[in-house]
Amino acid sequence: MERLVVIGGDAAGAAAASQARRRRGPDELEIVVVERGPYTSYSACGVPYWVGGVVTGPDALVARTPEEHRRRGLDVRLRTEAEGIDLDKRAVDVRDTATGAGDRIEFDQLVIATGATPVRPPVPGIDAPGVFGVQTLDDGRALIDALDSSQTRAVVVGGGYIGIEMAEAMKQRGLAVTVLDRGAQPMSTLDPDMGVLVHTQMEALGIDVVTHADIQGVDTHADGRVRAVVTADAEYPADIVVLGTGVRPATELARDAGLPLGDSGGLRTDLRMRVWGGDERHAGIWAAGDCVEVLNLVSGRFQHIPLGTHANKQGRVAGMNIGGEYATFPGVVGTAVSKVCDLEIGRTGLREKDADAAGFAYETAVIESTGRAGYYPGADKMTVKMIAERVSGRLLGVQIVGRDGAAKRIDVAAVALTARMTVEDVTALDLGYAPPFSPVWDPILVAARKAARKVAGTVS
Structure with missing residues (x-):
């Protein structure tokens, strides 16, 4: 057998x-x-x-x-x-x-x-008691077991998906939270101009975000437990350290x-x-x-x-x-969504630096819209960035930051990318409309219209 x-x-x-x-x-x-x-x-x-x-x-x-x-x-x-x-x-x-x-x-x-x-920064003290990764259920249990009323300050190392989600978790636990990220902005899966929106909103939610943070080590108390995270520029007190470094x-x-x-x-x-x-x-x-x-x-x-x-x-x-059948996995377009508190983040396709690396010439369009009709209660702003190939107009990537159903709108863009649609094609999509769910022109369509005009050379 x-x-x-x-x-x-x-x-x-x-x-x-x-x-x-x-x-x-x-x-x-x-x-x-x-x-x-x-x-x-x-x-x-x-x-x-x-x-x-x-x-x-x-x-x-x-x-x-x-x-x-x-x-x-x-x-x-x-x-x-x-x-x-x-x-x-x-x-x-x-x-x-x-x-x-x-x-x-x-x-x-x-x-x-x-x-x-998990990637653990190779710095002194990174394995000290009170420093946690969060990849497995055992990791989650260890972190929960370590939390008690004596802890008041958490430092999250890394501002990617896990980092911002763990920042939210620590805030919900009632801790003061600082996120240390080595990049120019958190969420490096976004372009920096979209990452700064995440940064600003996290600060507004009461989460401190420190960028360009070069971690030098984890300092400890005399009993060996974590006391602070040390960067090249400062020291950040911590009772709990959570690693979200990829x-x-x-x-x-x-x-x-x-x-x-x-x-x-x-x-x-x-x-x-x-x-x-x-x-x-x-x-x-x-x-x-x-x-x-x-x-x-x-x-x-x-x-x-x-x-x-x-x-x-x-x-x-x-x-x-x-099992004897035939099946294939053709690939992906790079779709991902996340959130920190009520701020939603979605991305799919290429960032600007990805498009540069792949050799594309491209145009970008950034718009601000709302997730519902502007007059409908609860309408909130979202920002959509769209990247399209110059001349052909092929859609290359989309990023969304906002509230009120912002993140799942990225799925429309993921389908359009998979189908190799142009931004002009996207403007004609028959998307669902009713005031509680969308403006007459959905934010994806508004971004596509602007991108199409830029490809055509009618918008500077």
């Missing part, structure tokens, strides 16, 4: 295993899932909202428990860490993290879904096995999620989730974009193919 081994039991790995099982029964395909943690199929994206008390956890964040997977015919082995992949012997070396006992599991097919590893692909196992990696360190796959580097030993090796690079359909370049949406889709595609 054939055996499939899956390394990683979260979104991508569990999806791959489940899809393969749906198509091939236990008498045809044995499926072993090794997971180094105590949970499977959980939402890491929900951890900031659990910490902030918006949702309960951790059980509420688990989509499918290990027991549910086992009832579906998967051999799920928790607290089991993969330590090596032997492509010649077709085997994975694993270790029980509780007992230290080792084992070797042979495979016919292998799915690598090892996820991503992640990198967890591909050490793959690299050591000789599997091909891309420029960002993620595994390279084909459209069916097969790892292939021209070596016959790579046959039957698949990868999915935060450990892989994805093709950006706008720029034509490979990127590392670690999101649960991609992980679930890629795992599904890999599992379907292992």
